[in-house]
Amino acid sequence: MKNKQLNIQQASEYFKDGMTVMVGGFLAVGTPERLVHAIVDRGVKDITLITNDTAVPDKGVGQLIVNRQVKKVVASHIGTNPETGKQMIAKELEVELVPQGTLAERIRCGGSGLGGVLTLTGVGTIVEENKRKISVDGKIYLLEKPLHADVALIKARKADTAGNLIYDKAARNFNPIMAMAADVVIVEVDELVEVGEIVPDEVMTAGVLVDKIFCVEGC
Amino acid sequence: MKAKEMIARRAAVELKDGDVVNLGIGLPTLVANYLPKGIDVMLESENGFIGLGSVGESTDSNLVNAGGQLCGIIPGGAMFDSAMSFSLIRGGHVDVTVLGGLQTDQKGNLANWMVPGKMVPGMGGAMDLVIGAKKVIVAMEHCAKDGSAKILKICNLPLTGKGVVDLIVTELGVFRVTEKGLLLTEIAPGVTVETVKGKTEADLIISNNLISMKNVS
Numbered sequence: 182m183k184n185k186q187l188n189i190q191q192a193s194e195y196f197k198d199g200m201t202v203m204v205g206g207f208l209a210v211g212t213p214e215r216l217v218h219a220i221v222d223r224g225v226k227d228i229t230l231i232t233n234d235t236a237v238p239d240k241g242v243g244q245l246i247v248n249r250q251v252k253k254v255v256a257s258h259i260g261t262n263p264e265t266g267k268q269m270i271a272k273e274l275e276v277e278l279v280p281q282g283t284l285a286e287r288i289r290c291g292g293s294g295l296g297g298v299l300t301l302t303g304v305g306t307i308v309e310e311n312k313r314k315i316s317v318d319g320k321i322y323l324l325e326k327p328l329h330a331d332v333a334l335i336k337a338r339k340a341d342t343a344g345n346l347i348y349d350k351a352a353r354n355f356n357p358i359m360a361m362a363a364d365v366v367i368v369e370v371d372e373l374v375e376v377g378e379i380v381p382d383e384v385m386t387a388g389v390l391v392d393k394i395f396c397v398e399g400c
Numbered sequence: 401m402k403a404k405e406m407i408a409r410r411a412a413v414e415l416k417d418g419d420v421v422n423l424g425i426g427l428p429t430l431v432a433n434y435l436p437k438g439i440d441v442m443l444e445s446e447n448g449f450i451g452l453g454s455v456g457e458s459t460d461s462n463l464v465n466a467g468g469q470l471c472g473i474i475p476g477g478a479m480f481d482s483a484m485s486f487s488l489i490r491g492g493h494v495d496v497t498v499l500g501g502l503q504t505d506q507k508g509n510l511a512n513w514m515v516p517g518k519m520v521p522g523m524g525g526a527m528d529l530v531i532g533a534k535k536v537i538v539a540m541e542h543c544a545k546d547g548s549a550k551i552l553k554i555c556n557l558p559l560t561g562k563g564v565v566d567l568i569v570t571e572l573g574v575f576r577v578t579e580k581g582l583l584l585t586e587i588a589p590g591v592t593v594e595t596v597k598g599k600t601e602a603d604l605i606i607s608n609n610l611i612s613m614k615n616v617s
Contacts, residue, residue: 207482208468210468257524260522280523280524281523282486282525285486286483301532302527303527348479351445351462351464353479354448354482356481358482
């Protein structure tokens, strides 16, 4: 079996100017902080960032916004990071706000070979602007299209060397669906064990979806 | 009693034993503190679990509510990812949601996610909750800080959902959204109908069975 482990320098070689990156986490809970730091350190620019929220200025993906590395963000909430709103109003940052459930489904579609999803969410609001409406059995739905990324950075509590993952409580959030929706999936884990030590029934994300494993210091 | 406590106390009466409930951030979160005796509900937290409980002694930074605050999870709770969380919400598996509001109106519209040119925090999970939960309760102070009405004939802020609100609870009364318009069913102790009308832009229908607001005295 090929070795999926890499160090932080090797991980950062995947970060390129203009990349589209998905980053797991909800208000930075469940965000792979060290991988995000590596993007900051590498200084890549013009990123399209797909993430639930832009966290706070000094945590999670909030740092990428403060560091002005992001060209466009696709998220459901930006209110906890004042810098996002400031750059948006100054037209320095494009922000696409997506209802949280729709964001999750668009990512799921991107990783599941689906051409989109029909949802009632946003009908009758500005979210429906420029979207196709489709009537099914008398109900009007919005067509929401898939999202896909060059790289997904996700966080798990534990991996085996094949990349099978277990998440920790509310730190799961967007991580499992993002693990399906990118060309390269890099996971940051707190603990790495041998294959076989995680029983198949407990695996939350199958190792075949995970390309690279970065284990934090001391694991 | 403070306005926020009154609102939370009254909204809590709407919850039934066994309900799956999602409480919005801010005032709605207080509703959990005033559940009537014998009423147990399962609180859904849209960041990915059911069985939200009080924080107790927990210092676990991976166990937080949808506002990012440390919390607990009760025995029988369950964790899941964001896609499952919103499948529960949109799929009709949540009985009641209690949300705050910037504006609501007599058509049951709700605006609570942005003020153009001033504040654009984003909708988070609110747009999914209002179309998915079986019952949508807006729990908010009756007027804005500047004294202007928040219960309008028609919302002028960008909507969170169209025709989605079932019930509005404020510190002045309880308003049911009906096909004929907004029905005042309960009024706070010591408040007159004229006062309520004066602080409400929407047309009000006064219930023939108008009673004193429940659970606030």
